[in-house]
Amino acid sequence: MTDLSQYLPILIFLGIAVGLSALFVFLPMGVSRLTGTHNPDAAKLSEYECGFPAFEDSRSQFDVRFYLVAILFIIFDLEAAFLFPWAVSLQDIGWAGWTTMMVFLAELALGLVYAWKKGALDWE
Amino acid sequence: MIQTIAFYLFATLVIASGALTVFARNPVHSVLWLILAFFNAAGLMILLGAEFIAMLLIIVYVGAVAVLFLFVVMMLDVDFAELRAGFVRYLPLGALLAIVLAVEIVFAIGAWSAGAINMGARIAPVASDVSNTQAIGQLLYTRYIFLFEAAGIILLVAMVGAIVLTHRKRGGVKPQDIGHQVRRRPEDATRLTRPESGQGVEL
Amino acid sequence: MTAWFASWGLTYEAAWLVATIVGILAIALPLMLAVAMIIYADRKIWAAIALRRGPNVVGPFGLLQSFADGLKVFLQETIIPSGANRGLFLIAPIITFTVALMAWAVIPFQAGVVLANINVGLLYILAISSLGVYGVVISGWASNSKYPFFSALRAAAQMISYEVSIGFILISVVLYAGSFNLSVITLAQKGNILGIFSANGLNPLLFPISVMFLISSMAETARAPFDLTEAESELVAGYQTEYSSMSFALFWLGEYANVILMCALNAILFWGGWLPPVDWAPLYAVPGIIWLFAKILLFFFIFSWVKATVPRYRYDQLMRLGWKVFLPISLFWVCLVSGWLMLTRYS
Numbered sequence: 001m002t003d004l005s006q007y008l009p010i011l012i013f014l015g016i017a018v019g020l021s022a023l024f025v026f027l028p029m030g031v032s033r034l035t036g037t038h039n040p041d042a043a044k045l046s047e048y049e050c051g052f053p054a055f056e057d058s059r060s061q062f063d064v065r066f067y068l069v070a071i072l073f074i075i076f077d078l079e080a081a082f083l084f085p086w087a088v089s090l091q092d093i094g095w096a097g098w099t100t101m102m103v104f105l106a107e108l109a110l111g112l113v114y115a116w117k118k119g120a121l122d123w124e
Numbered sequence: 125m126i127q128t129i130a131f132y133l134f135a136t137l138v139i140a141s142g143a144l145t146v147f148a149r150n151p152v153h154s155v156l157w158l159i160l161a162f163f164n165a166a167g168l169m170i171l172l173g174a175e176f177i178a179m180l181l182i183i184v185y186v187g188a189v190a191v192l193f194l195f196v197v198m199m200l201d202v203d204f205a206e207l208r209a210g211f212v213r214y215l216p217l218g219a220l221l222a223i224v225l226a227v228e229i230v231f232a233i234g235a236w237s238a239g240a241i242n243m244g245a246r247i248a249p250v251a252s253d254v255s256n257t258q259a260i261g262q263l264l265y266t267r268y269i270f271l272f273e274a275a276g277i278i279l280l281v282a283m284v285g286a287i288v289l290t291h292r293k294r295g296g297v298k299p300q301d302i303g304h305q306v307r308r309r310p311e312d313a314t315r316l317t318r319p320e321s322g323q324g325v326e327l
Numbered sequence: 328m329t330a331w332f333a334s335w336g337l338t339y340e341a342a343w344l345v346a347t348i349v350g351i352l353a354i355a356l357p358l359m360l361a362v363a364m365i366i367y368a369d370r371k372i373w374a375a376i377a378l379r380r381g382p383n384v385v386g387p388f389g390l391l392q393s394f395a396d397g398l399k400v401f402l403q404e405t406i407i408p409s410g411a412n413r414g415l416f417l418i419a420p421i422i423t424f425t426v427a428l429m430a431w432a433v434i435p436f437q438a439g440v441v442l443a444n445i446n447v448g449l450l451y452i453l454a455i456s457s458l459g460v461y462g463v464v465i466s467g468w469a470s471n472s473k474y475p476f477f478s479a480l481r482a483a484a485q486m487i488s489y490e491v492s493i494g495f496i497l498i499s500v501v502l503y504a505g506s507f508n509l510s511v512i513t514l515a516q517k518g519n520i521l522g523i524f525s526a527n528g529l530n531p532l533l534f535p536i537s538v539m540f541l542i543s544s545m546a547e548t549a550r551a552p553f554d555l556t557e558a559e560s561e562l563v564a565g566y567q568t569e570y571s572s573m574s575f576a577l578f579w580l581g582e583y584a585n586v587i588l589m590c591a592l593n594a595i596l597f598w599g600g601w602l603p604p605v606d607w608a609p610l611y612a613v614p615g616i617i618w619l620f621a622k623i624l625l626f627f628f629i630f631s632w633v634k635a636t637v638p639r640y641r642y643d644q645l646m647r648l649g650w651k652v653f654l655p656i657s658l659f660w661v662c663l664v665s666g667w668l669m670l671t672r673y674s
Contacts, residue, residue, distance in 0.1 A: 007170050008126065009347045009443045010451075013432050014425070016351050021424040021577060025405075025417055028573040032404045040406065064290050066484050069646075070192040071286040073487040075279050076654070077188045080494035081180050082264075082275070083661065084450065087501040089261025090665060091673045097265035098669050100272060105662060107276040111283040112655065120287045121650040123643040152468060156415075159461070179450035187457025191487060194464060195480075255446040257507065300643060 068120060079108050127171060134167040151197040159190045176257040350442050354431050362583045363393035369583075369631050376635040397576065405572040408470060415469035420570065420577035423462030427584035430455040434591055435510045437601050437615035448509040449497055452592065453490075456547065459585065460486050463556070463566050466578070470569040478565035481642065482549060482556035488649040489546040495657035496540045499664045500596050503527060509595055516599045518606035525606050528597035532667060536660050537597035539653055541629070544589035546649065548582065551634035555642055586630060587623060594622035 086093075086101050093100075115121055141160040148154040162185045169178035254262075264272055319325050337345065367382060367390065374381030382389035407416055433448040435441040445451060460483050467479020501507060504515040520529045528537040546553040557565030567578050594600055599622075601615030640648070 006443045006445045007175075009351065010429070010432050010445075011130070011167075012344075012347055013351045013355075013442065014429060016348070016355065017425040017428040018421065020355065020428070021421040024424065024573050024577055025421055028401050028403070029405045031402065032572070035402060039404070064292075066480055067192070067195050068286065068290045069484045069488060070188075070195050071290070072283065072650075073491060074184070074188040074192060075283045075286075076491040077184055077494065078279060080491070080498065081184055082272070083495070083498045084180075084501070084507070085176065085257050085261030086265055087261075087498050087665075088255070088505055088507065089258045089265070090502060090668065091505070092258070092262050093265045094673065095669060096269075097261075098665060100265045100269050101665070102662060103273060104276040105658065107273070107280050108283075109658065111280045112658075114284055115287055116651070118287050118291055119293065120291045121646070123646040153415075156465070175445065175447050176450070179447050179454050182454035183450065183457055187454065187460070187490070188487070191460055191464070191483060195483070198468060255506075257447060257450075 065123065072115065072120070075108075075111070079105075130167070131171055134164045134171070137161075137164040138168065152194070155190060155193045155197055158193070159186055162186045162190065174256060176255075176260060347442075354442060355428055358428065358431060358584060358587070359580065361587060362580050363397065364390075365583055365587060365627060366579075367393050368627065369634070372628065372631040373635045376632065400572055400576045403572040405574060406569075408472065408569050410471040411569065412469040412471065415465050416569075417574065419462050419466035419469060420574040420581070422465065423459070423581040424577045424584075426455055426458045426462060427581035427588070430585075430588050433509055434588075434595070435513060435600065436619060438510075438514075440616070441510060444508065444510060447507045449501065449507040449512070452509075452588075453494060453497065456585075457487075457490060462578075462581065466570070467566040470566070472569050474563045475566045475568045478556050478562045478568075481562075482566060485549065485553065485555065485645060485649075486547060488646060489543045489653070492539065492649060492653035492657045493543050493547060495654070495661055496536045496543065497596070498661050499533065499536050499657070500527060502661070502664050502668055503530075503533065509600070513595055513600035513602060517602055523606060525599040525602040525604060526597065527599075532664060533597065536657065537593075539657060540597065541593055541626070543649075543653060544593060545630065545633065546645065548585045548589050550586060550630055552637040552639050553645055554639065555645060587627065590623045590626035590630065591619070593626045594619060598622055 082104065083101070086097065090097065138161050141157045141164065145154050145157040145161060148157055162181060166178040166181040166186075169175075169181060317325055331346075335342075370392070371381040371389075382392035385391045385395045407413055430452050432442045433445060433451050435444075463482040463486070464479045467475040467477075467482070470476070500512065504512040506512060506515075516525045516527050518525055520526060527533045545551075549556045556562070557567070562568075567575055570578065598604070599618075601619045603610035603613065603618050
């Protein structure tokens with residue numbers, strides 16, 4: 001049975017951490033209004049560019065390769081997720097369990113080899 | 125008591141952020157609300173005593189799947205206002221699905237002779253000295269061995285599919301070939317000459 | 328600590344709550360102080376390697392430099408670009424800093440001194456560190472500016488790439504300890520090398536992955552030589568370009584808090600955590616927390632040293648190292664370590 005009382009400090013910690021960081025963000029905004037450093041103007045508020053107004057929308061389309069990296073990451077992350085319970089129960093499941101995992105890893109190693117040969121892991 | 129409060133807190137937040145996922149105008153906001161929903165669902169899982177599943181929910185869904193979603197909505201320049209114009213057309217189908225889901229929920233609640241919320245005690249048929257990560261491991265790699273291997277095959281297919289769909293060779297690039305670079309000797313690249321004065325070098 | 332507060336006449340629940348909050352503050356506030364000092368240390372080490380003097384004006388030996396900087400940014404104006412997505416723009420630093428703090432909840436500082444002693448501690452750290460991507464991506468997207476956006480994409484791809492190999496490396500450690508609990512992992516290392524040394528890293532089978540973990544943790548925290556997210560020659564200041572005042576400082580603080588966390592993880596997973604390096608009774612007279620801090624500082628010195636000496640990677644090199652070197656090796660190592668354990672320990 002999971003000891004839930006160990007998770008409550010994490011929840012409280014989350015609350016305190018969010019509060020603390022929100023304080024850090026919003027307090028200076030208030031302080032700068034009081035001290036008079038808060039005086040924005042149009043040029044100051046424009047986005048950073050090398051001395052000229054931006055030509056195009058900054059949120060442009062980007063390379064599909066990032067998308068592929070994200071998909072490969074999901075797959076390997078899931079593979080790792082299957083390894084976690086296996087790693088802690090290795091002594092109970094014995095050689096049968098070990099062999100099962102080796103077959104599973106071989107399947108994914110095959111996928112990795114495929115990705116490698118196809119050049120999906122290359123970044124030009 | 126705290127469990128009950130936490131349950132209602134997480135449950136409310138899941139539903140609220142789920143609703144906001146649907147109603148947010150900006151697709152990026154939608155994804156972020158979805159992440160909040162995943163996060164609170166993980167909280168609910170912890171209340172159930174399923175700490176391993178809770179962590180996986182965050183690692184896999186929040187850490188991996190939602191990153192992909194975010195990439196997709198940031199990358200595709202989809203005009204979501206246009207998509208939303210189809211709302212009325214798809215309303216009957218959506219409503220039907222909603223009704224089916226609602227009926228299922230009612231059945232589920234009916235089947236589960238209701239009581240006080242003490243979920244951890246109800247769904248945790250695990251011996252008290254075994255952590256539930258270990259309990260999953262003991263079953264998954266022995267009794268459910270074929271399902272497990274099937275999952276591996278599915279992942280393989282997913283990987284191959286993703287590569288086939290998104291990978292394209294681009295011409296005109298000069299990728300670095302380390303082996304080539306390392307093999308290259310000074311003799312291949314340079315030439316020592318001693319030209320006479322006024323003669324110059326012939327290249 | 329709960330018992331001590333209970334002796335003041337509080338009920339058990341109230342005493343527990345007070346003790347927990349005090350515990351949380353005892354982690355969070357010294358951590359922020361440690362970050363301030365470690366930034367100073369970073370600059371000093373970096374300067375020393377470059378034969379410069381580093382900060383030496385504010386306070387004795389320049390020790391108060393970070394606090395002066397902190398005060399300065401605190402009093403500055405928070406600029407929110409007019410094209411930015413206001414809410415998300417301000418939430419991004421909050422996420423970054425919160426995530427950097429949260430991971431410390433499961434770090435054991437000494438025998439029994441840990442805020443949340445959960446079974447899945449290591450998974451919790453993995454989960455929390457996978458959230459770090461969001462602070463970066465959201466800040467880049469919400470800025471609505473070109474360079475932050477590119478930087479955010481790069482950072483996200485880099486972080487997730489190295490998370491894969493970190494996951495597999497952690498599995499090898501978990502195989503040895505048989506648990507995800509960081510205290511158990513630490514204690515499993517007690518005298519594990521010939522009964523003398525307490526460190527997984529000295530095990531010939533685990534030493535290579537301890538090195539890989541060190542390198543991966545540099546890439547995961549986007550430290551030099553993997554600091555492509557803020558490669559100033561290409562991307563101005565990366566995803567923080569549009570930030571100013573304390574919101575900017577929060578990224579800075581979060582980044583260094585993550586670096587210290589990664590140093591702590593290196594120490595706990597491979598070099599014995601709070602245990603003295605040699606399993607010899609008199610060394611236990613020194614409190615465990617001091618051993619842990621000493622190891623953290625040692626690793627931080629390595630981080631700094633690398634930052635000062637190694638040139639920056641190119642993006643394709645970074646990706647190749649992650650996907651084509653670390654991933655296959657760590658995958659292979661899982662098979663190797665588990666096979667070895669099956670042969671020697673479990674059969």
